[in-house]
Amino acid sequence: MYKIGIDIGGMSIKAGIVANGEIIQREVKETNQSGGLDNIIDDITELVNKLLAKCELDINNIDSIGIGFPGVVTNEGRVTCVNIGLENASIIPKLQERLKGTIVRAGNDANVAALAEYVYGSMKGYNSGVMITLGTGIGGGIVIDGKLITGSNGIGAEIGHTMVATNYYDCNCGNNGCFETFCSATAIIKYAQKLLQEGRNTIIRDMCKNTLENITAKMVFDAYKENDQVAVEIINRFKKYLAMGIGNIVNFIDPAVISVGGGVSNASDIILDGLSEEVKKHLPLKQTKIGDIVIAKFKNDAGIIGASAL
C-alpha cells in the first residue's frame, strides 16, 4: 500500500508517494503567498492528483495522506500557521471530502521530521528519541514508545523557544534567551556579522565579499576548518550552547537518542566532536549515562517521509 506525504513550506509545497519509507514519486509547487484555507486545499488536491497520474494509481490505492505544517496543529487537526494564513483552520474534513474519503492526518513539520527519523532513520530501534532541526530556527520533535508527543494543545515540541541563557539579542518571539537565538543557522550568521562589524580579522570577510548579508553558516564552518580564529570563536560559542540545549533535553526527558538535523547538521564531524562529554557536564550526577547523539538521516526529504508516517 502507498502513502502520500506533503511538506508545506513557506516557499514551496513538496509532495511524494512513499512506500516503505522511500519516496517513489515527487511533485512540488510554489506556495500560494496569498494563503488561506481554500488555496491550500486546492494546491494539495492538485499535487495529489498529479502524483497519482504520474504513478498510474487511483486514490483508492493510497492508504493515508499526511501533511506537515510549519505551525501549531492541535490534536483535533486544527492548524494555525501565520505564514500561510491559517488560524485554527479545520483542514482535514474538507480535504477528505475532496480526496474521496482518504484518511488525512496533519502534524507540525518538526514533529513530522522526528517521526521520519524514528520510523525509518537515525532514531530507528530506540525506545524514545528527540530530534532537533537546526535551520533558520530550531524545530523539535519528541517520540516516546513510538508515539509523537505533540502536547495537549499541539505546542510540543517548540524546543527552539525553550530558554537556555541570556543572549545579546532578542528572539523574534519577543523573548530573550531562546535556544534558537544561539544554535540556529541564523544565530551563527548573526554572531559572525557581529564580529565582522566589530572589525575582526577573518577569512569570512573575503568569503562574503565584505558584504555581511552574504554570510552563511556554511562559510563559518568552512572558515573553522581553515582554523580561522574568528570562526573558531563562533563555532565554540555555538557548541557551548548546543550542549546546554541538549543538556536541557536530557535533564528533561532523558531520551535514548537525540538526533540533530537541519542544514547546520551538515557539519556533522564538527558538531559531534566532544558533544556528549559537554552535555554530561549539565547533569547533576556527571557519571550518569546519557542517550546517543546522532546526525539525522533525512535531509530535505524528512518532511515528506515523516508526513507519510503520520
Place this chain on the structure above:
Amino acid sequence: MYKIGIDIGGMSIKAGIVANGEIIQREVKETNQSGGLDNIIDDITELVNKLLAKCELDINNIDSIGIGFPGVVTNEGRVTCVNIGLENASIIPKLQERLKGTIVRAGNDANVAALAEYVYGSMKGYNSGVMITLGTGIGGGIVIDGKLITGSNGIGAEIGHTMVATNYYDCNCGNNGCFETFCSATAIIKYAQKLLQEGRNTIIRDMCKNTLENITAKMVFDAYKENDQVAVEIINRFKKYLAMGIGNIVNFIDPAVISVGGGVSNASDIILDGLSEEVKKHLPLKQTKIGDIVIAKFKNDAGIIGASAL
C-alpha cells in the same frame, strides 16, 4: 489490598501503609548517616515490620512496596544516591528477599511525588502532567497517559537543572543558569541575602534579626504581603523566572496540567497570580491555549503516597 510507600530523605525515612491513596498508618526513622546499602535495607525492613505490627497485618496482605529515593533510579531499579552512599546499587532483589517476595519498586522522589498528584491529587483526570517541587532545590516529574517518564537512564525529570538564563551565582552542579538557582526556596533566600548585604532597607532585616542565615522563603513572602519593596523585588524576580521555567515545560511537552508543589508552593495565591499570562508570553504563538497551572495537593505526604502508587 494495602500498599506501602517509603520516602527516603536525607534526614528521615518516612513510611506508610496506603489504601486508596490515603495513609492509614505511619512510621518514621532517622536516616542512618553512615549510609550504605545494608543499612538502608535494614531500616526499610524495620519500618515495614513496625507498620505491619501496628495494623495487625501480615506481609502477605501487602500488594507492593514502593520506595522514593532522592537520586537517580534506572529503569532496572538501580539506585545512585550520593547523600546516602548508594552508587548504582541493586536494592530491589535484596529487599524482596527480606520481605518474603513482596513486589518492590523504586523511583526518584520527585517522580514519585508527581505520580501521587497524578493518581490521587491535583493532576488527577488529566491526560498528561508535569509536577515541579520548589523546595531546597527543584525536582520534577512528568506523567504522560498514566506513565511516569523516567527517561532511558533514569535521569528524567531533572527540571531543576534545566537552564533558563544567566544567573549571578553558580549552581551546586557546577553550571550557571539552572532553573533551581532562580526559583527554589534556596534561590529566594540567597537573593534576599544579597539585597540585605547590599544594605537595602527592608522589614526582612527585622524578621531575621539582622542575621542573614536566619532568612527563610516564608519571611520573604510575608514581607511581600506587607508590600515591602525589597520583598516585592525578590518575588517579582522569582515569578519572572518561574514563568520562564514553566514556559520551557510548555514549549517542550505542553502538558495538560502543571502542578507546583514543595514548600514554596504554600504561597499559592502569590505564585498563581498572573502566572499563566506570563507563561504564554514565552510561546512562539501567543494565542495558543496552554495547560492548567495548579498547586499540588499533597505536601509532606506526596513521597509516601506516590511511592505506594509505583
